[in-house]
Amino acid sequence: MLVSEAASVQPAAMQTAAEPPRRHPWWGPVLIAAFVGLVVCTNIANVVWARWIDQDPEAVMALSSRNRYLVLAIGSGISPGAYVAIATARLGLAFAVCHMIGRAYRDDAYRWFIKYLGMNTKGIRSLEQGFSKAQWVVVPFFVGSNIVAVITGVERTPPARLIGLIAVGLAGRLALVWWLAKVFEDPLTDFLAFVARYQWWVIVGSIVLVVIVNSRNVRRGSGT
Numbered sequence: 722m723l724v725s726e727a728a729s730v731q732p733a734a735m736q737t738a739a740e741p742p743r744r745h746p747w748w749g750p751v752l753i754a755a756f757v758g759l760v761v762c763t764n765i766a767n768v769v770w771a772r773w774i775d776q777d778p779e780a781v782m783a784l785s786s787r788n789r790y791l792v793l794a795i796g797s798g799i800s801p802g803a804y805v806a807i808a809t810a811r812l813g814l815a816f817a818v819c820h821m822i823g824r825a826y827r828d829d830a831y832r833w834f835i836k837y838l839g840m841n842t843k844g845i846r847s848l849e850q851g852f853s854k855a856q857w858v859v860v861p862f863f864v865g866s867n868i869v870a871v872i873t874g875v876e877r878t879p880p881a882r883l884i885g886l887i888a889v890g891l892a893g894r895l896a897l898v899w900w901l902a903k904v905f906e907d908p909l910t911d912f913l914a915f916v917a918r919y920q921w922w923v924i925v926g927s928i929v930l931v932v933i934v935n936s937r938n939v940r941r942g943s944g945t
Contacts, residue, residue: 745829748821752821753822759815762784762785766781766790767927769781771920772920778793779799779807782794782811783811785811786808786815788865788894792898795899795903815870827874830875834867844868852869853876856886861893863890864890865894
């Protein structure tokens with residue numbers, strides 16, 4: 722489904738002659754706003770995690786359920802019930818939003834991920850090919866991947882099948898992360914003690930990293 726880079730640089734008149742413009746559903750902008758909100762939450766987590774992770778790991782996980790925050794939350798003593806509930810809700814929400822963006826915007830969504838979020842055409846094509854051959858492996862394995870969620874929307878994966886694949890992927894991911902956190906509990910405890918000791922330095926470094934990454938994405942999107 723991915724439009725080639727050559728096609729993307731054709732004059733607008735030629736593209737219009739080749740195919741009529743697609744009409745997007747009215748609810749598309751709502752999904753875009755929701756996705757932007759999730760990105761903002763992730764950026765907040767990337768800044769505050771060092772200060773919050775020991776005192777309020779649930780809040781960090783609610784902002785972002787990336788693997789590193791799952792591991793750190795477990796090391797901070799989050800209960801199994803809260804861990805499963807929050808991670809499932811956060812990862813499931815992100816997947817649902819990205820899936821619906823794929824359904825609404827199709828190839829446009831790919832272009833946005835390439836332009837603003839650091840993806841590349843080759844990577845998306847590779848995931849598309851893997852999805853077409855074995856989506857029952859790709860979806861569970863990449864259940865935390867926004868671009869895979871978009872692909873499931875572009876390809877119109879049936880809801881019943883998608884829910885089953887997501888459930889398998891979430892169960893496997895959360896169980897594996899919990900097991901790894903417990904296996905490496907001592908090093909994890911030492912790392913959290915280090916973070917607590919140098920908390921403000923870590924926060925400053927996190928802010929700098931967030932600014933650099935977002936500035937690069939903005940320049941990439943603006944073409945500068």
